Amino acid sequence: MEMDSLPNGNSTAGGATAAALVSAPSSKLTQLAESLKLEHQFLRTPFEHYKKSIRANHRIVEKEMSAVISGVAEAADSNFSREEAVQHLNSLVSRLQGLKRKLEEGSRTEHLQAQRCRARLDHLESADVENLSEWNNTRMKRILVDYMLRMSYYDTAMELAESSNIQDLVDIDVFLDAKKVVDALQNKEVAPALAWCADNKSRLKKSKSKFEFQLRLQEFIEYVRAENNMRAIAYARKYLAPWGATHMKELQRVMATLAFKSTTECTTYKVLFEAKQWDYLVDQFKQEFFKLHGMTVEPLLTIYLQAGLSALKTPFCYEDDCTKEDPLSQESFRKLAMPLPFSKQHHSKLVCYITKELMDTENPPLVLPNGYVYSTKALEEMAKKNNGKITCPRTGFVCNYSELVKAYIS
């Protein structure tokens, strides 16, 4: 018989609707299917890489082909001698041969990348209830490699990937591409970053990214810092002016630095000269890069860890006698979980202190005269071994099995 619950002051209308819309899966298979749905990055990143190669290769073919065709047109318009004509045509032929080689090479790379995409799909398909613990182990390793790469611990990432043979399941090469740009930016060089922007021009434009603008602004500031004002102005004319239409305010602010020296104490402009601006550029780049490659901005590790900690967090975890099987019994986990919300239960879930098993209708809780509760299985076993006597493991209180009372928990 269910009673209507009294209105709980804590739940908001949003919470109630949320509860109605959210239902948890129960069987292991549904569980597995749900967890596979979280693997978007796993499939998307290699595909974006594949797509990029295809487009880059095609651009080469287009460019070279155009050059050859226009080479012929040019020859037709000129009045070549026989030798000149032969020479010219030969150069076009060798250009075509070079293109053919590049195309073959590009095709091989594309094939490998396609293989990788397929390998990922196969890996997801291989997840089964039987090999679940091994598959989960692999996932743990994939998540760790992703973290290592994002933190720039490349050696560790490669060693972990190689030793567990998961090279096809991680995107080390994608991160190594990013590394070049990141390293340059940390060395105060914008050239690789600008080249990256040029490479991805159309997509960055689509997402209305202002990263290139920020790179140009930084270069401008560096000219001002070196007191190279004339060059700075020329630079601004060429590279900053086009962004004026959309980012005028920012442009004006940075242009104003011309009036100040890099050692200025004026706070608005002092901050623009700080070395921290380069760190900010690195972060911006990483964000744009991850977005473009279908990756999350946060490491997978922290995403899953936060979710897990919040789902596990109860006030009891912070008590001294918290069981050590609970990750939140550890200081480091407790620290990470501090700012996270506690988990919520809608139904009682009781765990026997002795056996750590769930106390439910199959193994109902029994109450000792002192109010302490243990599972039927545990107390029956104890009584069998001790002539029907029960000793409470937490208080030392002794009684008979016959004095125990059943508790009905819904």
Add this chain to the structure above:
Amino acid sequence: MELNTIKDAFDRVAKKQKLSTSRSQELIDQVGRELEQALTKIQAVPDPTIPIDQNSIIMELRTKLNAINPQSQLETTQKELNISLSKYPRLLEKSFVPDISKAYRNVDFDFHTVNQIILNHFYRQGLFDLGDCFINESNEPEPTTLKTQFLEMYQILDAMKSRNLDPALHWVSANREKLKQNDLNLEMKLHRLQFVEILQKGNRAEALNYARTYLAPFASIHMDEIQKLMACLLWAGRLESSPYAELMAPSHWEKIAVELAWQFCNLLGQSYESPLSVAIAAGVEGLPTLLKLANVMAGKRQEWLMMKQLPVPVDLGREFQFHSVFVCPVSRDQGSEENPPMLMPCGHVLCKQSIMKLSKSSTRTFKCPYCPHEATVAVCRQLHF
């Protein structure tokens, strides 16, 4: 989500890409051939009657190439390929959760703490070289105590893999007192395994000696087991034909390795499972629910960040239930120090506040919401789960 559909879609993309490549190759070959032909004509042995006009040959070449129009052909194939290339990601976004970081909270997640956790995880899994590499790159301090402890454990386990029980026996006898409390007969089991190993090599005398030294002390508790082992002496060197052949099964070794690891961690005050693995596994189970919640609360960013408790339950498997959580069936409040669960004489349990509310004052009797029994506050007992 049908993986097969996605696989088929990808195969289509790969096929189109191969087509595009071969088309490009064909065009290159075609243009190349025309160029070669023109070249041959120009370089042909001159016939005194017909002068070679290279310019007209080249103009002819140009016309031919314009007729083939390779650029527009390349464009068409690429356009087709582009369509497939943009269809596939859309399929992925439909079949998978496009952004799992939607439920992420931008709170202070100290990466030093995370690194420490990862380091501990590596040591637990026996990945000591990886741990060293990680320390090098991350500049985190080395947790030497934990490292030495797990090094010892893996040394014992590795020795056991090559059927060497000496380190294990050494450790067990050194920690005999503490292990006794857990009552798992680890020492006896190890000695039994060792005895069977010696016996398998056919050395009856050595086996007997071993039994006298190491099995005898356990006689009082494990008499029947020892009797069985003594009987095995009759089949020294050919245990496979004895009725006790199953004692040779490799599963014994695996099981005992697990037991020893469990005991080892237990004595160290550590859990058996890596806490990082547990937390991540919980995260994998709980994230879909949290993402749905984040979606529903999309417009209420402040509320999302400020909440002290999740408004919906995140159902995790049994293995993640480490604490008893009592939820009052009437108020749906969770049991706590201030509001503990109370047992009514009828056997039903409500939280203290609900009972106080039902009794309106402390001495009136009230009826249990679930059965006809009546009770007063005084006869309700506080429960400790």
